[in-house]
Amino acid sequence: MSTAESAGVPARRPDLAVPRMVGRDRDLSLLDRALDERPGLVVVAGEAGIGKTRLLQELLRRRGETALVAVCPPFREPYTLGPIVDAVRGLAGRVAGLPLTGLAGALRPVFPEWADQLPPAPDPLPDAAAARHRLLHALVELIDALGVGLLVVEDAHWSDETTLELLLFLRARWERGPRLVLSYRPEDVRPGSLLRRLVAQAGVTRLEPRPLDTAGTADLVSSMLGGEPVSVEFAEFLRAHTDGLPLAVEESVRLLYDRADLVCEDGAWLRRDVAELDVPPSIRDAVLERTSRLGPAAGAMLAALAVLEGQRAPALVAEAAGVSLHEAESGLVEALVGGLLHEDRGGRVGFRHVLAARSVYHALGAMERSRLHRRAGEALEREPVRAVAELARHFREAGDPDRWSAYAEQAADHAISSGDPRTAFGLLLDLLVGGAVRGAAVSRLVRRMPLYAAPGDGPLRELVTVLRETAAGGELTREERTEATWQLARLMFHVGDMEAASVEMEQAVPELVRDRPVAAVHAMMMLARPLGTARPAAHHRAWLEQAGRLVEAWPGPSPEERLSFLMDRAATLLVLGDPAGWAAACDLPAEGETPGEVLQRARGFANLGEAAMLWGRYGDARRWLNATAALAERHQHLRLRDLVGASLAHLDWLTGGWTGPMEWGALALDAEEPVLRADALLLAGLLAAARGDHPQAQERVRAAIAVGRPRGPADGSRDPSAVLARLAIAAGRPGEALAATDAAWRLVEAKGLWLWAAEITPLRVRALLEDGRAEEAARTAEAFTAGTRGLDAPVAAAARRLTAALLARVGADLTGGEVTAGDLIAAAGLFEEAGAAWAALPRPYDALLAREEAAGCRLAAGERDRAVDMLREVFGELIALGATGDADRVRRALADEGVRVGARVGRPGYGDRFSPRELEVVRLLVEGRTSAQIARVLGLSPRTVEKHVHSAMRKREAPSRTALAVAAVESGDVPPPGNVPRPPMTTG
Template structure:
């Protein structure tokens, strides 16, 4: 449709107004109803521009109760409780005369301007979590006293964690709490954010406003045009180009209006029929084209507001823009008329939509942004109430490292005192990686950082890079010692133990002279027998040196002594020294300072992992649960996640497989490489138990490539054990030996045979199946000698299993059956049900081989049921096939289809050994089957391969690739019959 000017049709152009709220009547009714019901928590979720803020403003206009609105800004690092403090501050005129208890004195640091109206400040608390809790309680008391009935948080996806804790606190009070309304973008919520917990609670009303349809689009445009009608074609055109997003519709209409592409024909507004007309799908493009038509003063004011963010007084906007107040006010009036800005009741102005603000901000050149940030920082320095986090942001962007560092450190101190270590970590990391501090100041800041609040391994690796550059720079000897010490400490954190040990040994002499307490810490790290080939005596020597130094030096603080005692107990256990258990029992009770809490949480985590290495799983769970609770309570996020991964692996070991299945699926996306590696390893173990060995091997190898290298000191989380198990299942004994070679050599070098409990049975079985009987006997003897005097349940079970394997290989099947059953009982006692069931299956195989069919069948029936219940479908199916070979039906299969003309896994095992030249009797002993069952598998394979003889079967199997050619592999000696 076109406008025919020659026909005398007039094209009227009324001024555009702010659109009214359309298409949201149902949402508003739901909001009102929800807020009239207790407890009244409502969340409004949706993408940017969908109309969450507009819906909220309409709600506030209709509600009678006193409301506060906290708007969370999109700062790179949110400042602790900032949005809430700013919102409550607007009720300053009501504070005088409030009946507050002494608890409210804790609010003086956040409301310094109310010092005369608040009770005296209480005595400081040493514990950060307790201080945070007291601050939150005081803030809740103030909210109650002010009579706030509606508490609103906009853009909660940008809220700091302490603000979210306040909301959880308010929510927990139910009827005593003000009604809560949150708006947020689900796609922008961090995985670990408390907001996820808050919105997932029961009794929450959730609204998700959708896009407008064609009729809604027409109504919205009409409301901008004074209520005049809009053509259906135009409405559909707009809806199609904007996907019905209200903000995009509004910006597109304003853009069309500015281009003179809106005309009125026959009483309805429509667009010109211009072929090249293109409404930008990007809101950014639309906003920038519209602002390009504004007067210079308006553009300057908008740029200043985009840098400042939030609602601001015109006088501040003028100062930052660098223009006279009168010009700034005229520019703001123009932008208000154009629908870009809104004005609050205090005559402060701000952007109606954060997307418009970010569009203008990002369109500024780097030099212009820096200039405006400097002006903003300098102007805000003179404000009576200063936000140091905001000042740090402005001076960072202005390129002023001195003032950036000063304000960022103050903001970090405030965050820590408010119990928000993650924000503090982010602020200090930003300083270090941004180059705001140099030289010795780098080590000083790293020493202050709450490392366990790091959101993943990546930031810690960034710190390693910064410290490495610092240590290589111009420093005094004392400063170089400190930088090297901090570098080594961080390298330990990220898993570079070998490199960290070398750096640490260089730092120790200087630390002993200048900082003996730090020297003790360094020596304790060197005492950890991880990641190096040093013998155990080397680590014990460092442990003893640390003990002598802490006793001989100046009296350590309670935190330092607790750290030493915790580390000493865990280190002794990892060294395989039973004295570690007594040291763990004698740990001092109590200790509630922040430093003591951190050391207790860290110590419990290390002791829990050490207990797992011994196979003391009940003890491990108690300690790990305690560590997890402390880490969660005190916001040690990285420690919490690492302990959680350890607990999930403990669940796997002890037979609770459902939890690991859920956890590994989510942890694969973690930022922390160690978590991803653990998730991949667990995925591989689950795949192996289900029978997908190819995928299992891929997952385990990926775990090795992704995370901190794990070794035998990590016990059941050593991926070499998983690879060896997969190789043995596939009949590749040499591959299994290769997988365990490095771990075995490390154990031999260190003399720490407890570490071999996971790999010894696998290695010995691989040696036996490869015909290397003498080596298998020697390996078993070394393992038995190294663990016999240890009361370590996992070592006891592993010894019984190795003894059973040797007995079966020697032909003593009756003795082997007894030893397999003893091994099963030992695994059950830990408990390790999966290992126990596999041992009992092997026992049943020995019973079958000596003709004890009834006993074997009874045992196999039990094993089949338990493996099925556990979820080990591959193993259960193998047992089902063995029972079928004995003529015993077990009901439905555990999941795998029939093999048809393909050789089954058991048939492949038999044929592989046949190719190696073994007799049926030898094959029976290796696989734990009866000779009669072996013959059944041979004849079945001959039928499938159409082989007239055993020799022909062997040749066909090699030629078809069913089994590998043994090559030069030595033939096994023939056991004595």
């Protein structure tokens, strides 16, 4: 019992106040100095509850300048430019009289209430990207006209991509525009978000508020208790149980207060019983216990605010809560005094932290949530400016499909016109998966959806399920069922279900020819692509020819439709191994800049680039893939951009630029898109094999097969079965190599497309020879040679030379005769020819392996000096390339000949340089990844990641992780992440 209680004096309860900001003086000084000395971009990064918002509020109070404060709410589908538009509305009641040019007329759709104050709307632009850029320029002009000196964006991890594009634009013109400050949570940034590029630019000042120590915890608690001291034991207890997170400290103190578990003894505040009282396991429990002690009016307002989200006017909250304004004001005062809410300068109220809002929201029953969403939606419908994305959300949760559908379609139209197709895709996907539309409306919506903006295969597979159920329904007319079947088959092709898609497509073609010839041509072109089925090449050529005849019979195809057909025809011919595809590619029209034509051009270039990789014409492949990447980036075709990024990374691997694939692969391992993850795993397996880590290589390749859309021989060097066969041969298991490639070989034989066998033929020949099946190996080589003779396919020519060398090494007499020195010399010459053919593509890694084989033949034939010289060269080039495992094998061969070329490749000492693993860890750290995320990407434990981080900090004498990241970028040890091709990061 306390001294006060034993004396008969009741322990005084504290009169709680909103805590003052503590432990942030240094952070504030850094922010002030950064804004004054380096006007550009200041970033405040940290976890939820660390105090980012409070820090920015104090910064604004100190500086006292005109600031535009944009808060990004945690909406599942962010409203395009919503945070900036809302902030401008809050800063300016009118725009009449501002010095605006005619460009500002582009702002009418986003500020309809100012339509009579803005210049006339400009003529529409045909290009969505151009329209988006014009809108951004107009918005910047308005911000300049308002005299905004400082733009603050809070919770930028929740912002839409168009808002981030605006920030990138403002950042590029920092000398003329407002200074930028943004806060975000690194762990919540979507893969592929532009935010990563924004915060990684040179000249960005990055601040990471740290958790409170014991003294800081004591100061924060004391500020809530009238400035009176807090016992060290109490402060240490709170710090240890909350990890020094200011929000958790505050909520715990408020809960202790509500429970009457705080007493003042001997002039210091402490808990009643240190041994027995448990701090709540989560902030949620603390918040809910506190809200349960509030009156009915306060509880109703908190529930309505949790449903509405963000900062709201009291009258709107009262209307959503269903209480009078008088009751609402009373309840708000109680919640404000209790520290759960705060009020901004405009009189709007909101939760002090999103975690508190989510705690209240998820505690509501389903019926209560639905009722509140309906009231919120109806209240927002009466607002002068309708936020259609918010209305869609509320009526979705209210179970009102008609109004949900109407507002979601409006919001999707707005998103597309604003250059934000990903948000549009998400809004329409919600409608379809949520069952808001039925029957023929399903096909109509799917046809409108920007499928290229889908964040991965998962959403597309959900659409497949919806369409399958629709097509099987009994309420459709014949035309409607045909349309549903066609859309279903189209989506099944998108997600890689080729066999089933072909069946559905062939059933739909006759009806499409009669009713919708344009769709019929698309269907025929999909059937012409020889992927995913065992049907012979002639089957696909027949569909290609039929599509051509139908195009010629069209009364007048649009330029977009004609370009789509021509692009697909050229790529299909190349995948079919038909040289006519090159002439068709050269004859493609160069004009056409409508949004539809741009998309067809980008998509077509991507297909041509992939086909050129199959032929081994890597210069053509890079030209087309780069063209796709530029178009996709400029016009925000995000999924296409990410997919072509994977192709370029693999092309870099083939042509010897391994740094880029390593960086891209590490990022893409975290992507939502299964195809991207599969490609990243395959690249990781290839790199591990080259480094000599064959167990990890096999694990990564098998994971790639399990994760992604199945790849096969038509994918050329990206066929995982070829990689598994290479690993099996290296391990001395030829039977396993043959088993790995059996399915691919049977497919090639069935289709008669021998170009597809360029990667696996040398592997099968080698495996058959090592398995003692020399005659079968010869027949395999002969079939491939006959099937590719006359093709100007560099990869096939190199593969033919390599198989010839493998056969020559076992001797011309395949019945078991002795191999002579002459045979070995001849084989060496063929291996050297193969090496030269690989080098010409260029594929330097394969060229070096062929030269190593040639040296081995010459060594066995007695040409030691020439062989040693060749092995020395190969060793050095393998080291330079990064193939340390292969280099170690060559080093051992040289050592057997008494030649020393250096210490064993593997674990060198690095001194003050980063090791390769440290480089990988630091690069991901610069990206803003946590230790847990880095561990998942690299396949390490978090403890091992921390060891690498601390080692890197020691080498750079960096006092913190942030300092390490800055030092690593400034010294050039790792590039800023914005310079690396991004995976999707999509997401949202």
